[in-house]
Structure formats: C-alpha cells, structure tokens
Amino acid sequence: xxxxxxxxxxxxxxxxxxxxxxxxxxxxxxxxxxxxxxxxxxxxxxxxxxxxxxxxxxxxxxxxxxxxxxxxxxxxxxxxxxxxxxxxxxxxxxxxxxxxxxxxxxxxxxxxxxxxxxxx
Amino acid sequence: xxxxxxxxxxxxxxxxxxxxxxxxxxxxxxxxxxxxxxxxxxxxxxxxxxxxxxxxxxxxxxxxxxxxxxxxxxxxxxxxxxxxxxxxxxxxxxxxxxxxxxxxxxx
Numbered sequence: 001x002x003x004x005x006x007x008x009x010x011x012x013x014x015x016x017x018x019x020x021x022x023x024x025x026x027x028x029x030x031x032x033x034x035x036x037x038x039x040x041x042x043x044x045x046x047x048x049x050x051x052x053x054x055x056x057x058x059x060x061x062x063x064x065x066x067x068x069x070x071x072x073x074x075x076x077x078x079x080x081x082x083x084x085x086x087x088x089x090x091x092x093x094x095x096x097x098x099x100x101x102x103x104x105x106x107x108x109x110x111x112x113x114x115x116x117x118x119x120x
Numbered sequence: 121x122x123x124x125x126x127x128x129x130x131x132x133x134x135x136x137x138x139x140x141x142x143x144x145x146x147x148x149x150x151x152x153x154x155x156x157x158x159x160x161x162x163x164x165x166x167x168x169x170x171x172x173x174x175x176x177x178x179x180x181x182x183x184x185x186x187x188x189x190x191x192x193x194x195x196x197x198x199x200x201x202x203x204x205x206x207x208x209x210x211x212x213x214x215x216x217x218x219x220x221x222x223x224x225x226x227x
Contacts, residue, residue, distance in 0.1 A: 045156075045164065045207055045218040061215055095163055104211040106154035108166040108175065 002031060004096050004111035011117045017084045020114045022096030024077040031098035034079040035107055036070060038092040045095075051079060052101040086118045122146050122210050126219035132227040139195040141222045143208035148188045152212035155184055155193045158221075159204045167206075168193065200226060 007021040024030055036048045049060030051070040060068050069082040079096060094114045097107035123146040133139045143153070151171035156164040166175045168184035171191060181196045195202055203226060208219040 044220045045209075047216045047218070059214065104152065104214065104216065106166055106169040106209065106211055107156075107164075108169075110163040110165070113163050 002098065002109055004031075004034075004098065004109055006094075006096060006111040006114045009115040009117070011119065012086050013120050014086060014088060014118055016086050016118075017082060018086060018116050019080055019082045020094055020096075020116070022079045022081070022111050030074075030077055032101040033099040034070075034072065035097050035099040036081045037095045037097060037107070039095070039113075040089070040092045043092075048081075048094075050099055053079075054101050057101075083116075086116075088118050090116065091118045092116060121215055122149060122213055122217050124208055124210055124217050124219035126206075126208060126222050128222060129220075130223045130225065132225050133195075133198045134227045135200065136197050137227075139198050139202070139224055141193040141195075141206055141224070143186075143191040143193070143219050145189045145191075145210055149210040149212035151187045152210060153184075153186070153191050154209045154211065155182075156207045156209065157202075157204045158207065164207065195224070198224070198226070 003025045005023045005025050010018050012018050033052045035050045049070050051058045051072050053072050058070050067084045072079045096111040098109050125144050127142045153171045155168040157167050158164040167178050172184045183194045185192050205221045205223050207221045
C-alpha cells in the first residue's frame with residue numbers, strides 16, 4: 001500500500017520561502033501525480049496545485065501564481081512544494097495527496113501533513 | 121469556481137443512531153463527488169468517490185448517494201471512532217473545491 005511521507009514542520013519569517021517534500025513509500029510504488037493542499041488553523045481544505053509524475057505538467061490556483069513552485073524527482077519518488085514570499089496567512093498544515101495525471105480525480109492517499117508557521 | 125456547501129455545521133448523534141450529512145454544489149457536478157473523514161490531528165482519509173463508491177477498507181456503515189447538485193453521506197450506526205470532520209469535494213471542474221465541513225460529535 002502506497003504511503004506519502006512528508007518533511008517536518010517549519011517556521012519562517014514573512015517574506016521567506018519554504019520547501020516541503022513528499023516521498024512515496026515504499027519506493028517501489030508510485031502515484032501518477034501529486035496534488036498539494038493546505039488547511040489553515042481551524043479551517044477547511046484548499047487545493048493549491050498539481051504536478052504530474054509522468055511529464056512534470058503543473059496546474060495551480062491563480063491566487064498563488066508567482067509564489068508557488070511544484071516539482072517532482074522521479075528518481076527518488078519525491079515531490080516538492082516551494083512557497084515563496086511567505087505571508088502570515090500562509091500559516092497552515094500543508095498536505096500532499098495522490099492524484100491522477102490524466103483526469104480530474106479524488107485525492108488518495110494523503111501525506112501526514114507539514115505544519116508551516118509564518119511569524120516574525 | 122464551484123462552491124460546495126455542507127450542512128449542518130455540527131451534527132450531534134447518539135451512539136448507534138444514523139447520521140445524515142448533506143452537501144450541495146452551486147452547479148451540477150454529475151457524480152464527480154468524494155467524501156473524506158478527518159479525525160482530530162490527522163490527515164483526511166478518502167471514504168467515498170464517484171458519489172457512492174466506498175474506498176478500500178471503509179466500513180459498510182458509510183454510504184454515499186446523490187447526483188447533480190445534492191449529495192448525502194450516511195453513517196448507519198454511529199460509533200465512537202466516527203467522531204471527526206467530514207468534507208465533500210467535487211472533481212467535475214477545475215479548480216477542485218471542498219465544502220467547509222461537518223463536525224460529527226457524540227450526543
């Protein structure tokens with residue numbers, strides 16, 4: 001059974017960047033694509049973007065355009081989310097989730113989440 | 121974008137009773153709808169996809185129904201381990217969107 005294992009919590013100052021990793025385990029398994037989502041404290045779920053493990057194609061929400069970078073390293077079965085120019089309202093738990101590379105789909109499985117705190 | 125609205129915000133149910141959660145979409149999503157369970161401090165877990173298909177390992181007391189704009193998640197015989205937030209999500213159009221969630225608690 002595929003599991004997604006994320007990197008640990010991070011604290012950043014406003015204006016800084018953060019990079020979160022999401023590794024497929026065991027490494028002999030893979031998912032077609034990875035979506036990134038977040039959940040602000042006490043709030044619901046927000047889809048941020050998607051990266052295909054086949055061809056690196058990406059799609060993300062417009063409001064993060066210019067600040068979000070999603071990449072994938074197929075040699076290590078690891079996906080990365082980088083968010084730049086952090087603001088206080090970026091404070092959230094960030095999740096990666098398995099996705100389809102060809103169709104709109106549900107999200108399964110999910111990583112355990114990475115807490116990102118943006119504070120001066 | 122498609123707005124998903126869940127009701128009620130909080131649902132109090134006695135153990136063994138039925139819990140009925142609703143989700144409505146601002147436009148038709150056909151049956152391209154999923155339900156997730158999120159226990160406190162945990163990541164969401166897929167329960168239902170295609171509006172009514174249980175994901176692997178999900179107990180039979182969870183069932184989904186509906187199409188178009190109106191959907192229902194039913195928990196038949198609530199158990200203590202079902203205490204969680206439940207979210208619906210449409211995957212009919214970009215961007216994929218979630219409802220704000222229903223919190224299920226024990227009465």
